[in-house]
Amino acid sequence: MKSFKLATVTLLVAAAALSTSAFAKDGTYTAQEVGRNGAVKVQVIVKGNKIESVKVLDWSETHPVADLTQTQLIPEIVKYQTTNVNNISGATLSSFAIKAAVNKCLKEAGLDVKQFQKPAPKPAHYNDTVTEDTNIVIVGAGGAGLSAAVAAAESGKKVILLEKNGFAGGNTSVSGGCFNVANRNQDHLTMSEGQKKIVEGIINQKPLNPLHAELINKVKDQWTKYKESGSNKLFDSPELHALQTWKSGDNQANLNLVYTLTKNVSGTMDQLSRMGFVWRGKANQFVGALWPRSNRAENFKSGVGYVDTYLAYIKEKGLPVTLMLNTAADDLIVKGGKVIGVLAQNKNGRKYVINANDGVILTTGGFSANVKMRNEYDELWGKKLGKNTPTTNLPSATGDGINLAKKAGAHLTQMGWIQLFPAGDPKTGATSFKLGENSCIYVNRDGKRYVNESERRDVLAKANLAQKDQL
Template structure:
């Protein structure tokens, strides 16, 4: 039920209130509702989904019910050993063990009791595949595609994907679709797949503002929203948490919410679960915890202001320490759209790791392995910049690389370049010297870097940064490349192209310290009664390390399961015999009238 705040009675009572309707928050609300709790889900923006809606929706859960279908030899013990090597003392081992134990339970429970469905990605390596205990498949789950038409007018509540990741005015495509679209002139199977996609999208655009075939993160959010509405969870949009109310024991017993100038005090019997997305857009904490990272480089959704953290810290919560980084990172390119908004494009895997690509600093020199994980890439940019100007860095290719792999927002094929050249997003030159001059970088350094990468392409061995030496790196190369290393190819066919790269924070790694049930703990290491955290509001169990795909959504789902169920159980013992109107929290007929304003 999507309501307005004015439709709730003053001091309306709920068993569980979840702050933040991203993937973790929606999951926590759903788990609590499955256990019979009366749940209120509060979102500060006009959309549900948070940054999850922008993402691939990949969820890292070792030893799930789906894993054996693609990797029967994996186990939770293997994953635990892998995380011990990858993360070590940067996070609490007991919390990691809780994650590994409860993760498969969370997947099984949500699939058995809702419309959320996953499958194992057939081939999706752990990012630190060189470490013992890593796998090439089985731990990365992806949501099944979802038909957004099932939501009716509530489809408009889902945060749309990043436009630059869609085609034809809002048609979502996943990695399988991209392969078929690129091969539709070469394969009958791909042609059939592409025709089916295009026909569906054409029909959608007759009745909907964008495509309703949802994949990746949008599919996960669509399935969560459908499940929440089916269970009649109360949802408030554009609503801000103003204060937390504590009782004599110091535990959280309620809150004040504000929407369009209206305020309501809400009573909570089981718990408040913070899932507001992290601190990334908190102006003060961003300056101190992410120094030098311009907010305009952040590709995340706008709701993660950290304002809920201020309230939690004020009643005794604390931030975790010891993480490799306070945030997770990816190299991004930035472009001003025609409507005045800013497009921030994460370079996850489609270009920088392919043959015929290299990245240089302002001296024209390579300074990292282009095929490393996006998180380590972002960290390496910042570390290098402390010695030599490396922000922005420059992703360089030639005519063949651009045509085959694209370059950031420029799609493969090499056509339609004029707008990107006109606004400066893409730089083109007939020679490397000319390209260096246009970019303002050292020409001799660039020439040397290209000469070295061309030699490495011939031998297959990157003597500078060992590019293409791990299973993960090679998986992100070009499987059809004829050279000795799928990640290394020559650069030499004019014209030459480049885009500027910046380190963009894609999520918080540092968050509120919580225990194995998701309960926020205070400075005395004791739980603060009635206060929970999950998702990026909780200190990462990965300790700021990014060992595999979906290591934010996996723990997000797991601790949503633990927190949601614990808060629901806590409410069962405290539930009073309230009158039906007070229990539902609805103020009579106003609900139906005000609901139309939101929808």
Template sequence: MKRLGLVLVSLFMVLSCAACGQTKEETKKSELKFTPGSYTASAQGYNGEVSIEATFSETAITDIQVKEQKETAHVGDVAYPILIEDILAANGTGVDVVSGATFTSIGLKNAVNAAAEAASASDLDAFKKNTVEHTAQEEITGTWDVVIVGAGGAGMMAAAQAAQNGDTVLVLEKNAEMGGNTLVSGGAYQSTFDAVVWDPANPDATTGEYNGETYEKVKNDAGRIDTLKTILNWSEEPFDGTIDDEHPFVAGDIALNAVRGVHEEYLPTLKALKEEIQAYLDWAQPQLDAGVHETKLTLFSTINLHIFQTYYGGLRPNRENTEWIYGDEKLVRQFVEGGQEIKDWLEAQGASIDQSRAFTLIGCLWQRENAVNGGTVDGEFYEGKWGAYFAVPANTVLKANEANKIMTRTTANELITDESGRVTGVKATQFDGTPVTVMANKGVILATGGYGANIEMVQKTNDYWKDEYIANNIGTTNRSSLKGDGTTMGQAVGAATIGEGWTQMMPLGWVDNGNLAGGAGENVIYVNPETGKRYVDESAERDVLSEGGFENGMSEAKAKELGLKYVPGIYVEISNVGTTAGTGGFNNVPEDVEGRMIFRTVEETAKLIGCDAETLRQTIVDYDNYVMGVADTLDVEKLSYRGTVGQVEMDDDGNYLPDTYNLDMIRVRFMAPSTHHTMGGLLVDTDRRVLNEGGEAIKGLYAAGEVTGGFHSGNRLGGNAITEIIVSGRIAGNSASNEK
């Protein structure tokens, strides 16, 4: 047996240790001839085209340079050096794709095939079959205090916490680099920040203080106070789940939910929240009565509001209306309250967090989102999610103890148990077949994410959506490696699951590949491409928006006419040409992006999508008049909104000047729901111990993140996942360290 070797070539070039000493077994390759020279070629990757320059001798491909590519950093682009090495060794493209970057791998191979064809390959089919076989090495063994399966957000937070506790840590990751689904998420986390919201102790304050810094108070979006008044009148009677003609259920309609009452465990939260809201309204209402618009008033936001909105935002029946699901109050309270510590904990390790804006993203229900700028390690700044959520905690892990390792391209297959049933280790396999058996002195933490990329598993467990919505060709925002491995391993040792019937659809999915398009709902409208009319409250929950897309999506014939890939639920989003949120990684300039985004006049848009131009124009004008305060009603109510679709000037106080209104060019995006978050998973307690069907903890086994259930229930609020994985990762790390 060989011991685990050095894993990191450099701090953030995390490679499989077996790869450092691996051998490639020469297979019998077809002899080929080429016209020597360098050739350029391109092919479709995951996020866009990859362009390469390939050099050939008379008998082999000798070099591959990636000239342009649009893949996500640390997600897709990590496949290039791995594949290029294999293709050169194989003298062909019959090599395996890289886990977690399947479509990137296929794109590169197709580009190389095109270059080989341009080089007059004597047998292109043989070139496409030439491969190398990676030879399995001796079994890798070792023992650590804590073994973590999955190097996504939850896994790395658990690893950092356990390392800070003084434990030795091993992280196993099936992909080529850490990051998991967190790297392809929006990245913002939902948590109220007292410094920027209304303070009952100093109600007229325009600034707040935190850690010696001064922050400007954030103002309400329009519609927030109506929501607060609905909650203030929420029935405190025991929840009544009756669904019939007299008691309909409409997802997202909080007025209907409010009369149903509340589950007993959430009643104390509701009562405390009502007191907070009443104090705010006692301050705000006189100003509103005096003509001050709510958008001039400081935002109300509390921990209790976050807890209660997580509760009612996820309160859902199954599709037969025979069962209701809602979040476990103790778990919800724990991650919401724990979110208050995220900024200080990550920044102490080198992250940079921006909590100054209290912004929104799709389906979040409130202005409560926080952004990450990045993180600094050894004087070097790493941007965004990679820096804050991975570079920083990885640095914590690897510097805490030289025994700590992050082993990539290693797929966990099985949990090891002793005679008593305690989980004591993990069996895994590296990409080249090398077996791995690692033991844990204190515990194993499953942080493998969900199964949103396993459409068959989503279809099998579904108890919420109509079957036709979850078509075989539906897109996913998930990485291709998110198949439900952790759930399967947990169940194999007796773990119970909860809530697997509810999978969240992301309404903002690009039609071409299912990727997360990004954006918010307060500053856009969604229209039915046939009628040209709004059909949903765009600021509502994600399941409401996805259902609306499915019910109002364009026909397959229309999709083909527009050159779009057909999937269920393709709808049209319209916004102001200057909208900056949710451009999907594109520059905020009025330039078309094929199959995704166009800039047209209202009339051109109507002609393109097939609706009446006057109807579409009237839809937009009616909406904008409501936003500007010219009209009092909308055909489809909207709880929260900001910004017009058309162009309009404002005075120095930020009031709209309707006489300056003009509607000409608009921004149009084509999107459809994609599988996004599997809200069910392994049953855990507040220590993140995995429980069996009898509610007893399985000794030595913990779990954190999307692999677990019980938090988000029937619908997850946008940004809650990042909050939960950070908090749960830390809890799991602490629990494993303390052998709870």
């Protein structure tokens, strides 16, 4: 009897194997799954009961965050003949979509999907330590880090740029990409009565310090000349930009720094143009901006245009910038009260001692993805920024730079001014340009408009949270 049962099981297994083989067909198969920003369409070529190739035919996933799914995740699927490979950090939903679509294709080909879900081999791990010497180490390869790297390299410095993600760009790459500049690309805009009242209100403020008084007087003179000219074009100036910016932060910022920004940002815009960046040509007013001076790239809908421009410029000019991806800064090297280098480690375990002769620049530190830190520092939202409050930032925005600086003895200031974006998806944190531009009207479930859409972001966010049935 035992012998009969064993034979039966053996026959069933053989039949299953025969069935899988018999129905498996060589060919090209396509399937799609929902990713981060929409449908991800994948093509799989099956040959000899194996995955010969995988290709993404169509998607709207975020560049460069999701690019590693094509350059790293897909090659691993083909190499190891399994969809059980590691997701790409920062592109988890894109990774899931590709793997699910591949499984659909395998099933359609008649293959046993379970046979293609064995764990991929773990990557090699190293225990060695490498020492590097350079002029400047920059931690964080987002927009600020790339800009600092170009500036340092063009001044003759050798630069090592560390980035813990597998791609450059940081939160700049997933930002809206809007660049606020006074008196640029605004010729198509006319002055409304509401905007005239805003200017009148600003120039009638009571001065709070000498620079505030100076800026108010400058805008008064500019406004008088504007009215005398009879123009109906939009009025703007770096001084108006500074006054609006300072007021929108409840006068808490350093006004000297604010004015430095608004005076010089036009030059930065020109510099980006010389580097190959193409501006859209017509400014608008993005959500939370207080004046229609928001400029964007002609051919990008996000901040990735800035990232690609810097990377292309570094390569084209052969600048002495070494970009080390998948390499996180673990600690700062401090000697005699001076930061002289960085201790780092890559994802494969290799450690680095990087000595910086001319200094270390921290261009990382955003902590929107760190629930503990944002509730620790929050002064605006009642310490309620928990896991149910998603972030438009990358998952890697965990405050690393802040913690490194604190450990080295740095003092922190104004950490509690955390911004909530009022036009994002409350479940995923995704943003939309259709909601982001101030052409939208905010209406609640009762069909009533409940806020002035041209207000600053915290006002809009608080108005959203005050509605019934808010998440």
